[in-house]
Amino acid sequence: MTAKKLSLKQRYEFLTRDLDWEPSYQSADDIYPYDKFEGIKIKDWSGWEDPFRLTMDSYWKFQAEKERKLYAVIDAFAQNNGQTGVSDGRYINVLKVFLTGISPEEYQAHRGFAFTGRHLRGAGTRVACQMQSLDELRHVQTQIHTISHYNKYFDGMSEFPIQHDRVFYLSVPKSFFDDARTAGPFEFMVAVGFAFEYVLTNLLFVPFMSGAAYNGDMSTVTFGFSAQSDESRHMTLGIEVIKFLLEQHPDNLPIVQRWVDKWFWRGFRLLGIVAAMMDYMLPKKVMSWKEAWDIYFVEAGGALFQDLARYGLKMPKYADIATEAGEHISHQNWGLFYQLCHVAGFHAWMPDAEHLDWLSAKYPNTFDKYYRPRFEMWAKQEKEGKRFFFNGLPQLCSCCQLPMLYTEPGDPTKTCFRSSVFKGTRYHFCSDGCKDIFDGEPEKYVQSWLPVNQIFQGNCGGATVPEVLDWYKINVGVDNGDYVGSPDEALWNAWTAQRFSEAS
Amino acid sequence: MMTQLASITLMRNDDARPIIDAIMADNPDVCVLNMPGAVKLDCDGRLRVNRASVEERMGRAWSPQEIQLVLVSMAGNLEEDDDQFTLSWHK
Amino acid sequence: MSVVAITPDYEDYIEYRDEQSLYHGAMLVYVHWEEHISFVSAFGVPLPPGTPFGAICEIAMGIYGDHPDAARIDWSQAEWMIDDERATPDFGKSIVENGIGHKSLIRFWTPGLHGYQGTAN
Amino acid sequence: MSVQIKTVDLTPKRQTFAHVARRLGGDKPATRYQEATLDLQATENFHYKPLWEPQFWQYDTRKTAVVMADWYKPLDPRQYYYGSYNIARANMQSAGERNFTFVEERGLLATISDAERARVTSLLLPVRHLHWGSNMNMAEICQRGYGTAVTAPCIFSAGDQLGMAQIVSRIGLALDGQTGACLAAAKQGWMSNPAWQGVRQMIEDTLVQRDWFELFTAQVLGVNEVVLKLVYGALEQAFPESGLALAMLTGFMADWAADETRWSDAVLKTVAAESEANKALISGWAERWIARAVTAAEPLSAALLGDHGAAARAAGDAARGHGRKLGLAL
Structure with a gap:
């Protein structure tokens, strides 16, 4: 018998889908109890196109090679004390936001894809999901291992798991992923696989990680780009899911459209944090948030939705509002960080003159008109020894859980207020996007663990700010507040001074 | 209708260089955006990576699956087999 | 619309997490100074229902006091909106008597004061 | 100018x-395993009840009847995190690749008799479906379990089971010159050959098991310790012409079993030692699933070895002995 070489596709077929069988001792509905209630109709699971077609042998081989390279960089970075070579001590704060706000969500994605990797009825789909579950575990673990070295020298990273469960702004990413994890398996796939991975993750991992490289953080850019090599597989899975659902049955279209609308908006709100990281927290900048949005959403997302139009799927609702907000969102969110950093686990600061000019150049339509005056006022207050902090507890949106800080579409001087009354209780929203999401599933969002409201209800360690910060495990005077005057700054300045004296 | 860019972003390192060169040779209308640590290659509608072109530049056998080792991002529908890795939008 | 869950009695398993009964006798009230959006958002404050409306002005001054416009607020000229309705509150009467409920939003405008250099900041 | 060396x-x-320091009892250097595992899963202040199972939170200790004061007690002695796991498996796999090359170059499977080929097809190849069901079980324990210490190794194990299903599938492809005919015949056997029906029924029954720690016990002590051990232990005796080649090609399975058992033993032992109640529950599950596995594997054992099921019963006895060493009352 002569052995012929199988094509990638045939080999994959034999090595994955063909493993599945039609059960007869138990009913398929008992084995897969969760994949019908959402109303998605699947006529034929074999219509699923496998993205990438990786078998476990190649998976182990490629991933091991990536890991060997990544850990070599992490080790070298630690041995060479690479942390002293980043562009500025302020930079470390992006890692604090990353570790507390994003890494725990990689973990949630890991468990969520284990769920879909077990409970979707199609064998090919399950294998793709399980590999993504493994990848997501990789991401959280490599992020911890990379940032572990920074944690040895800088504050604010040391209590990341408990802070993720408790601290007010971290309920924004946590509620996003709790929402996805508690949705049915198909909605989870659209939420994370499509809206998050395909439409939005590029904005986090490509320009932002390129920014890490530019700021001398070689270990972070290495984990970032290394993670992205997995993300490309995930994006392919995400788009495959959507095409598959739309091809299977016309009745799926309105359901999928609703999920796309919902998760686009939730993702947009969540990524507003990255907008502030890019425009304000990277000392050296690669591109502005607006430029990144134009490349990765307007251009790439536009091409994608043009492609999907053949199935009847439309651009996400409020995509135009999101694009308009691209002019504002980073400034608004930095304003939030600046005035609430006394109750946060990272530092904020006033942008310097050069930085303000960069913002003016990048945002010619809006920055000087709306945001420069705000910074001028705060700078003046700082000079007078009255560094401005918001003294109250903010009103939170009952959907995205961010403070209600966003402005009316078309009028950036007016706060946007929306509300709904459900079973006699009023709920507030920062936008039409968030209100629509609540109104679609009010029984879900009345459960929101809104951190500020929980403080008022007495569930967060006490009634005073110091008690709450203690419960948050935020070390007051160390982890929180202004960068200027922080122990991080003192350490950074000492290193810089030592380097300077060596050089002279 | 706006242009639909098929796009691939690769790490900028020694392993990726032959792939980047092959893409630039095989996709004449490619547009290159350099970023710190990465390079983004865009084509209108379709972008193709040919195994043979990469192997020629690499001097060894290469499987299109290996692109994953240096891949950062992409846009377009993926078609991959033993000889090529193509990203395209439906026209 | 309502939620699509695996069981029709999904609601029996959930907690309503923001009911007035959870606030130990108080009700949560939100207050917002319009045209001063350098303050991140409206602030929330739990108040006993019998709190006189006038107390809101004092609480607001505790939050907004450092703003250059704050010293020039003339409360007698302020314009009010409670839950999307224009209102003329009676400062001496309780918040409940002024039509404020749990999680009501109270917005106020201060004529002549339009934020730092008139930029609504 | 004088240079000051500083x-x-x-x-x-x-x-x-x-959080790691609290568990280590002080601020001291921690391993990568510890930093990437301890307290990683969220534990409180969840936002919404799952639409698909509103009885529980998505992470909820009540999804099993066993109770642990701390689910970070059952640690992985192999100290696997993603990177060390993948590197270990890539090394195991590359040894396996060399064996495939060796067997293929010498035509060790291509030259066997039709009768032997038919026997391998009907009695070895269907085990790939058992690996596939086991893959689903480990994915289920990962999604349903509590605490990263237990759940992370489960997704690794799920990957392993898929990998083993694929190794067996490659043997099937090597048997018939890559046509897939042997795999198709093997699947028919899995569905209808009486030798496999007990095993298939058992694995289908595990797929509806909702208590994740019972499922863990069933998979580890029933499927792994009885059925997989029986099949891979019987190769040389059961397949006279190809047994040696098959043993080489499934060398991964032997390496894997040794590796997996070190971990699964530690989990069972630690959780059973937590309380008398845990011990009683796990012992009951172990008794039931080992017995199931023996009954299921008897006809397979008879077909493989012509022993009227003796090897299956011996594997069951060994599994009970194994369980006793872990502190179970069996």
Whole structure:
């Protein structure tokens, strides 16, 4: 018998889908109890196109090679004390936001894809999901291992798991992923696989990680780009899911459209944090948030939705509002960080003159008109020894859980207020996007663990700010507040001074 | 209708260089955006990576699956087999 | 619309997490100074229902006091909106008597004061 | 000008994360395994009840009847995190690749008799479906379990089971010159050959098991210790022409079993030792699923070895002995 070489596709077929069988001792509905209630109709699971077609042998081989390279960089970075070579001590704060706000969500994605990797009825789909579950575990673990070295020298990273469960702004990413994890398996796939991975993750991992490289953080850019090599597989899975659902049955279209609308908006709100990281927290900048949005959403997302139009799927609702907000969102969110950093686990600061000019150049339509005056006022207050902090507890949106800080579409001087009354209780929203999401599933969002409201209800360690910060495990005077005057700054300045004296 | 860019972003390192060169040779209308640590290659509608072109530049056998080792991002529908890795939008 | 869950009695398993009964006798009230959006958002404050409306002005001054416009607020000229309705509150009467409920939003405008250099900041 | 030699002060402020230090009993250097595992899963203040199972939170200790004061007690003695796991498996796999090349170059499977080929097809190849069901079980325990210490190794194990299903599938492809005919015949056997029906029924029954720690016990002591051990232990005796080649090609399975058992033993032992109640529950599950596995594997054992099921019963006895060593009452 002569052995012929199988094509990638045939080999994959034999090595994955063909493993599945039609059960007869138990009913398929008992084995897969969760994949019908959402109303998605699947006529034929074999219509699923496998993205990438990786078998476990190649998976182990490629991933091991990536890991060997990544850990070599992490080790070298630690041995060479690479942390002293980043562009500025302020930079470390992006890692604090990353570790507390994003890494725990990689973990949630890991468990969520284990769920879909077990409970979707199609064998090919399950294998793709399980590999993504493994990848997501990789991401959280490599992020911890990379940032572990920074944690040895800088504050604010040391209590990341408990802070993720408790601290007010971290309920924004946590509620996003709790929402996805508690949705049915198909909605989870659209939420994370499509809206998050395909439409939005590029904005986090490509320009932002390129920014890490530019700021001398070689270990972070290495984990970032290394993670992205997995993300490309995930994006392919995400788009495959959507095409598959739309091809299977016309009745799926309105359901999928609703999920796309919902998760686009939730993702947009969540990524507003990255907008502030890019425009304000990277000392050296690669591109502005607006430029990144134009490349990765307007251009790439536009091409994608043009492609999907053949199935009847439309651009996400409020995509135009999101694009308009691209002019504002980073400034608004930095304003939030600046005035609430006394109750946060990272530092904020006033942008310097050069930085303000960069913002003016990048945002010619809006920055000087709306945001420069705000910074001028705060700078003046700082000079007078009255560094401005918001003294109250903010009103939170009952959907995205961010403070209600966003402005009316078309009028950036007016706060946007929306509300709904459900079973006699009023709920507030920062936008039409968030209100629509609540109104679609009010029984879900009345459960929101809104951190500020929980403080008022007495569930967060006490009634005073110091008690709450203690419960948050935020070390007051160390982890929180202004960068200027922080122990991080003192350490950074000492290193810089030592380097300077060596050089002279 | 706006242009639909098929796009691939690769790490900028020694392993990726032959792939980047092959893409630039095989996709004449490619547009290159350099970023710190990465390079983004865009084509209108379709972008193709040919195994043979990469192997020629690499001097060894290469499987299109290996692109994953240096891949950062992409846009377009993926078609991959033993000889090529193509990203395209439906026209 | 309502939620699509695996069981029709999904609601029996959930907690309503923001009911007035959870606030130990108080009700949560939100207050917002319009045209001063350098303050991140409206602030929330739990108040006993019998709190006189006038107390809101004092609480607001505790939050907004450092703003250059704050010293020039003339409360007698302020314009009010409670839950999307224009209102003329009676400062001496309780918040409940002024039509404020749990999680009501109270917005106020201060004529002549339009934020730092008139930029609504 | 005099140069002042100064050392930049790079004394770390802390050795590890605070939550890790609390578990280590002080701030001392932690391993990568510890930093990437301990307290990683969220534990409180969840936002919404799952639409698909509103009885529980998505992470909920009540999804099994066993109770642990701390689900970070059953640690992985192999100290696997993603990177060390993948590197270990890539190494195991590359040894396996060399064996495939060796067997293929010498035509060790291509030259066997039709009768032997038929026997391998009907009695070995269907085990790939058992691996596939086992893959689903480990994915289920990962999604349903509590605490990263237990759940992370489960997704690794799920990957392993898929990998083993694929190794067996490659043997099937090597048997018939890559046509897939042997795999198709093997699947028919899995569905209808009486030798496999007990095994298939058992694995289908595990797929509806909702208590994740019972499922873990069933998979580890029933499927792994009885059925998989029986099949891979019988190769040389059961397949006279190809047994040696098959043993080489399934060398991964032997390496894997040794590796997996070190971990699964530690989990069972630790959880059973937590309380008398846990011990009683796990012992009951172990008794039931080992017995199921023996009954299921008897006809397979008879077909493989012509022993009227003796090897299956022996594997069951060994599994009970194994369980007793872990502190179970069996």
